[in-house]
Amino acid sequence: MSTTMFIEPLDVLLFRDGKPFTGGEDHLARSVFPPPPSTVYAAIRSHLLSHRFGRFEAFREGRDVPPELAEEIGSPNDFGTLELRRLLVARKRESADAPQRATSVELFYPLPSDVAEVKGSGQLVLLKPVEQFPVRTNLSPGLQHLWLRRDVPLEAASGWLTERGMQRYLEDDAHSSDAFFAAEEVFVGDRIREAIFTREERTGIARDRARRSVREGLLYSVEYLRLRPGVGFFAEFGGTKLLPESGVINLGGDRRPAHYRPARGSDLALGKIAQRIRERRRFKLVLTTPALFEHGWRPGWIDERTLEGSRNGVRVKLVAVALGKPIAIGGFDLVRQHPKPVHRFVPAGSVYFFELLEGDADAAIRAFHAKSVSESVETFPETARQGFGHSLIGAW
Numbered sequence: 001m002s003t004t005m006f007i008e009p010l011d012v013l014l015f016r017d018g019k020p021f022t023g024g025e026d027h028l029a030r031s032v033f034p035p036p037p038s039t040v041y042a043a044i045r046s047h048l049l050s051h052r053f054g055r056f057e058a059f060r061e062g063r064d065v066p067p068e069l070a071e072e073i074g075s076p077n078d079f080g081t082l083e084l085r086r087l088l089v090a091r092k093r094e095s096a097d098a099p100q101r102a103t104s105v106e107l108f109y110p111l112p113s114d115v116a117e118v119k120g121s122g123q124l125v126l127l128k129p130v131e132q133f134p135v136r137t138n139l140s141p142g143l144q145h146l147w148l149r150r151d152v153p154l155e156a157a158s159g160w161l162t163e164r165g166m167q168r169y170l171e172d173d174a175h176s177s178d179a180f181f182a183a184e185e186v187f188v189g190d191r192i193r194e195a196i197f198t199r200e201e202r203t204g205i206a207r208d209r210a211r212r213s214v215r216e217g218l219l220y221s222v223e224y225l226r227l228r229p230g231v232g233f234f235a236e237f238g239g240t241k242l243l244p245e246s247g248v249i250n251l252g253g254d255r256r257p258a259h260y261r262p263a264r265g266s267d268l269a270l271g272k273i274a275q276r277i278r279e280r281r282r283f284k285l286v287l288t289t290p291a292l293f294e295h296g297w298r299p300g301w302i303d304e305r306t307l308e309g310s311r312n313g314v315r316v317k318l319v320a321v322a323l324g325k326p327i328a329i330g331g332f333d334l335v336r337q338h339p340k341p342v343h344r345f346v347p348a349g350s351v352y353f354f355e356l357l358e359g360d361a362d363a364a365i366r367a368f369h370a371k372s373v374s375e376s377v378e379t380f381p382e383t384a385r386q387g388f389g390h391s392l393i394g395a396w
Contacts, residue, residue, distance in 0.1 A: 037387025
């Protein structure tokens with residue numbers, strides 16, 4: 001049983017990056033978008049604690065917490081059954097029908113890292129692994145390079161795909177010979193600012209409350225995010241029966257308010273994807289949320305030497321990767337009142353290309369599609385439960 005919701009901010013939002021922001025040392029706090037899944041997970045977990053118990057000190061000390069609440073949210077040292085299964089940027093659909101109990105939303109997906117832009121044209125193309133590459137690089141042995149079989153200059157692309165755009169991408173079904181996507185299937189450049197969010201920088205200065213004056217040398221700026229009307233986050237939670245159907249939560253830095261309510265989103269069709277995996281005996285995984293792996297960019301179940309591995313009965317060989325720049329994710333431990341250790345995550349949009357050695361297309365879909373591939377370490381446990389590493393399967 002899962003709970004799907006649309007989280008809509010009531011104000012600007014602040015999701016700090018992993019860089020220090022200490023008075024007298026740093027002057028600019030930048031925001032990342034979207035927020036790490038752990039931010040949304042913590043907001044809902046805190047909301048459950050506040051709504052069902054409300055005694056933070058007692059929870060921190062492990063006193064008098066109702067057993068049914070402790071089962072879901074755990075303790076300061078352990079997680080409960082609550083889990084974040086999916087987190088995506090979303091936009092409310094316009095409807096002329098009478099108001100429904102669940103808000104209908106359109107889902108947006110991070111642009112995969114194997115998508116590049118033809119320089120100066122605005123056209124997006126899809127890179128694919130090639131066995132023979134004319135240039136020597138420092139790529140890990142055994143991995144193939146990504147290449148476009150056209151003599152055009154390329155540059156990195158970033159943005160968002162609509163549901164139709166992600167369906168096209170996963171089915172490996174190009175819109176035309178010049179551009180993989182139709183223009184309305186992608187948000188890049190100015191279209192992101194027009195349709196999804198803008199950044200607002202606000203300047204302040206630290207105050208000396210005792211003297212009722214400002215503190216010299218402590219001028220600072222903070223970057224906030226203002227989401228466009230109707231834009232928010234689609235989240236799917238499991239492992240909870242106590243969460244109210246709707247409510248207001250504190251989300252991100254400065255505890256900015258956001259309202260959540262029941263929502264429904266569309267699932268991606270798998271028929272054509274399964275057919276092409278069956279015919280080609282290969283598939284790729286694209287991350288929709290950042291993932292943590294014990295060996296950096298390489299999943300722990302992939303052998304470093306052979307690049308082969310098994311997961312849930314499916315044996316594969318890693319052929320190529322398209323990775324974004326690692327992102328630093330930490331946080332602040334409210335119970336212990338100190339920062340959490342910072343870890344380097346593989347960013348959302350990163351892509352892993354596999355050959356299918358054992359198992360069929362249906363088994364690969366069951367093992368990987370809409371599942372978490374993130375791993376946990378002692379200093380950052382239960383990453384999958386917190387929504388990291390959500391992946392989608394596609395053909396190539």
